[in-house]
Amino acid sequence: MVDSVTAQERAGERSGPRRKEEIFAASLELLAGQGYDAFTVEGVAQRSGVNKTTIYRWWPSKSELLRDALLQSGTLAFDLPDTGSLTGDLTELAGRVEGLLAEPETRAVVEAALVGAVRHPAMRELVTQFLEDRLGRHQPLFTRAVERGELPADLDPALLVDAVAGALWIRLLVRRRPLSDDFTGQLVALLADGISAARERAGRRRG
């Protein structure tokens, strides 16, 4: 139960205590189960079985712990697709978001985070950081698409990400409709066709 952190470890040889993944998992479970308001470092200590003092040593506040749990936990992570085409990559990406929302545990985390973001400025800041971080991680996908000439360089990828994530949010979490009618596929096809048209127009302007 007792985790000791030496000054050396704290100075950066390690990027967290030994049982970091368990602490992150407990943090996300607690957020999902009780929401942002009721989230406490004490609760995470209890759930993970890691000493409270250890957790505080690495994360002096609730928001620092939650930020690292959201950004670094394997629970919300997925590999970047690289199918060779923007449509393929967007389809894969949308499918992975769909997968996160289909899994009750991760769905509950996403729900608690998005609901908390509307109510609490601190939670909103965390969600914004999370979305920025994911957009940064996905950037190579969009850079490759620009290099292949599939995506106009002046089109903000955040627009695509917000449209896909937002539509999935409304459909799955608000309307609670199944996606069996290939909702994601149709949406990605629509956006991809829209991007092609924008690219062709830009090409004609240059030509």
Add this chain to the structure above:
Amino acid sequence: MVDSVTAQERAGERSGPRRKEEIFAASLELLAGQGYDAFTVEGVAQRSGVNKTTIYRWWPSKSELLRDALLQSGTLAFDLPDTGSLTGDLTELAGRVEGLLAEPETRAVVEAALVGAVRHPAMRELVTQFLEDRLGRHQPLFTRAVERGELPADLDPALLVDAVAGALWIRLLVRRRPLSDDFTGQLVALLADGISAARERAGRRRG
């Protein structure tokens, strides 16, 4: 303070008590201020100054009162655009949703409803009914677009509505970013171009 409803009135000659709009306004204010959990018919009576018994006579439950307030109140209503083109109509429609989210009072109602929808099945049912109702009201816009040959008949308009509403939700309520970079215009243009491409493809398949 005392509103009396005769049997005749109750039987359908009128569709609600005299001070219906005030009751609806008070209901939405209460939802916005306190959320779905703390919403009570008593609270609405207090805020609107209408006798509790009168309200109960027309709306026997909290969810019936909230449903009618969401569906019928002028607060969340807007006229259907008819600009002569699908792109024009979608731009107008997105602008009106943007307007609702820019106004603190209506924004608070939308936030409380969407947040409540994630947490409470009863509130979710109300939001789903509200979205269905709006989609029904907007249907003439999509029917006209199909008649003008602008929208393939097999493309579900709900997809367009979810993408625009979802993207605005993520951008305005989660990320809290301003829309000064013509976010809505770019998104609608992308979707409209995507629809054109889908239509042309469908035309070639037929041709």
